[in-house]
Amino acid sequence: MEILDILIIGAGPIGLNCALEARKNNLSYLIIEKGTIVNSLYNYPLYMKFFSTADKLEIAEIPFISAATKPGRQEALEYYQGITRQKNININLYERVINVSKNQEIFSVETSKSKYFAKNVIIATGFYDIPNLMNIPGEDLWKVKHYYTEPYPYAKQKIVVVGSSNSSVDAALETYRKGAEVTMIIRHSEISKSVKYWVKPDIENRISEGSIKAHFNSELLEIKENSVIFKDENGKINEIENDFVLAMTGYLPDFDFLKNSGIELQGDCLNPLYHPETMETNVPNLYLAGVVCGGKDTHLWFIENSRIHAEMIIQSILSK
Template sequence: MKILDILIVGAGPIGLNCALAAKKNNLTYLIIEKGTIVNSLYNYPLYMRFFSTAEKLEIDEIPFISTAPKPGRQEALEYYQGIARQKSININLYEKVLKVSKENDVFEVETSKGKYFAKNVIISTGFYDIPNTMNIPGENLEKVKHYYTEPYPYAKQKIVVVGSSNSAVDAALETYRKGAQVTMIVRHSEISKSVKYWVKPDIENRIEEGSIAVHFNSEIIEIKEKTVIFKDENGQIQEIDNDFVLAMTGYLPDFDFLKNSGIELQGECLNPLYNPETMETNVENLYLAGVVCGGKDTHLWFIENSRIHAEMIIKNILSK
């Protein structure tokens, strides 16, 4: 039975960074990824641009060369997948980790294709795979989309965009500019302050001039085949014609997977329990890295501020 020093769950930027750190320190490792390399980035909107500049997205001090001040999705895919190729990182792709369990000092990792054994496990699964649903009637209709890729399917359609964060604002602006009739339904009283600073004036101006309709302090209560029903800020029930709903309501980590791995979740945000100095969870030699550390607060961690997790984890493993 081959026992790895480290098994890494997830081949996102932080998972890749953990693999590079393990390789530098001559530790045997393997990444297991259910999709492609940086799968979440691959599923981002086609024309998405990062909030961060290129140097803040770099891993392992490998330069990220971008032709624009803010790199886009395709440049990021080229950068991270290029690193995986150039550094010959050990990755099994299109293989889903089903269960992580521990017996004595060895983890058994069961996947869709087999079993692996490791002294240490790093979970770096991000949060983009499970939509934060509204839990309302009609949400399972085909016209409801929790992921947005490009505006062209929505030309000349009546679109409801739910939310006011970056993803919602990008979807509203892009579909509007391709000829959609856009209405935003926003639970809060204004567009989110976290929206990219170069985009926020654009959406606010489109709302002010009436090009994009918006209902603040409002909430969808039902989605039908041809309409959407919502409660407005005055508590009145409104029904509007609708072809598609783009529910940009955010995403969540796989909490069931974390719990089944033995990790304790705390508070309303289901924050996983870990040591912030080592990233080790309540399960000895089981670590967290990247966005997954934030629980429901998915804005707490991102590539820029979680790149350090790899060094912290490998340092702790070596110290043992």
């Protein structure tokens, strides 16, 4: 029976960084990934631009060369998948982890294809798997999309975009420019302050001129086959014609998986318990890395500020 030094769950940028740091320190490792390499980035909108500059997205001191100041999705895919090829990272793709359990000092990791054993496990699964549902009637209709990739299917359609974050704003602007009639339903009183600074004036100007309708302090109540019902800031109930709903309401980590692995979750944001200097959870030798550490607060961690988790974790493992 082979016992790995480290089994890493998730092949996002931080999972890859953990693998490279493990290999640098002569530790045996394997990454298990349910999709493709950097699967979350693959599922981002096709024309998405990062907020960070290329140097802030680098891992393992490998230069990220980008022609643009802000690299896009395709450049990031080339960078991270290129590293995986060039460094021949030990990785199993399209294999889902079902259960992580511990017997004395050894973890048993059951997947959709096999079972593995490791002294240490790193969970670097991100938060892009589970949509943050609105839990309203009609949310399960075919026309409701919680993931947005490109604007072309929505040409000349009546679109409702829910939310005011970067993903909502990008979806609203791109579909509008491809001929959609766009209405935004926004819980808050303004466009989110976290929206990319070069995009925020664009959406605010389109709303101001009336090209994109926006209902602030409003709430979507029901989705029907050919319309939606929402409550506006005055408490009035409105029904408008609608072809598609782009519910850009955010995403959540797989909390059930974390709990079933033995990790304690705390507070309203379900923050997983871990030591901030080692990233070790309440389960000895079970670590967290990357954005999964933030619980429901998915804006707390991102590639730029969680790259350091890999070195912190490997140093913790080596110290034992």
